[in-house]
Amino acid sequence: MNNLNIENIDTKQIIEKLNTMLKPKRLEHSINVAKCAIKLSEIYGYDKEKAYLAGLVHDCAKYFTKEQIDSYVEKYNIELDPLEVDNIALSHSIIGSFAIQEVFNIQDMDIINAVRYHTTGRENMSILEKIIFMADMIEEGRNFPGVDYLRELSFNKQLDKALITSFNNTIKFVIDNDQLIHPRSVKARNYLMQENI
Numbered sequence: 001m002n003n004l005n006i007e008n009i010d011t012k013q014i015i016e017k018l019n020t021m022l023k024p025k026r027l028e029h030s031i032n033v034a035k036c037a038i039k040l041s042e043i044y045g046y047d048k049e050k051a052y053l054a055g056l057v058h059d060c061a062k063y064f065t066k067e068q069i070d071s072y073v074e075k076y077n078i079e080l081d082p083l084e085v086d087n088i089a090l091s092h093s094i095i096g097s098f099a100i101q102e103v104f105n106i107q108d109m110d111i112i113n114a115v116r117y118h119t120t121g122r123e124n125m126s127i128l129e130k131i132i133f134m135a136d137m138i139e140e141g142r143n144f145p146g147v148d149y150l151r152e153l154s155f156n157k158q159l160d161k162a163l164i165t166s167f168n169n170t171i172k173f174v175i176d177n178d179q180l181i182h183p184r185s186v187k188a189r190n191y192l193m194q195e196n197i
């Protein structure tokens with residue numbers, strides 16, 4: 001899977017498999033993220049096929065049962081941190097980064113990390129990690145206050161500003177909902193702010 005070429009990826013087979021793992025709306029979202037990831041790859045000079053594949057599979061563990069999560073944790077010795085344990089909104093990214101290896105035989109580290117960090121982000125993100133994070137936010141089906149501004153930034157060569165704005169939105173959202181904030185997003189935000197001063 002190293003030299004991906006979209007003709008070489010069996011997109012139909014991947015989508016058919018995802019169709020058994022995801023609800024229809026989530027599959028539609030995943031296809032939209034994949035398409036958006038291609039657009040962003042054109043703008044930021046990344047491999048479109050890899051971006052498409054990462055977008056397609058990024059949410060594959062979103063509907064895993066507790067039993068499935070436990071079995072991945074045991075099989076791969078995954079250390080979920082206290083915020084991720086029993087929290088599928090956060091754990092599906094970590095578990096998904098293993099599931100794509102097992103289910104789709106994806107071994108590309110860049111894709112694996114893009115899936116792993118697509119919810120919280122992290123410090124020093126790769127281009128693909130940034131592309132998938134933003135594509136997840138701005139794909140055509142997304143509709144929340146401020147999404148058009150994020151699209152404008154993302155499609156106009158201001159990827160880091162789009163990310164910082166997204167981290168700000170998410171951190172505010174988490175606070176408004178009285179939830180714990182995962183520190184990776186705070187670190188990701190601060191890292192980009194410092195880098196972009």
Ligand SMILES: Nc1ncnc2c1ncn2[C@@H]1O[C@H](COP(=O)(O)OP(=O)(O)O)[C@@H](O)[C@H]1O
Binds near residue numbers: 181
């Ligand atoms: N830093 C964070 N701390 C705590 N929860 C977070 C953080 N970042 C994201 N989340 C949780 O993850 C959710 C978004 O996850 P995401 O995979 O983008 O879901 P969806 O695709 O359904 O919008 C947020 O609504 C929030 O509950």
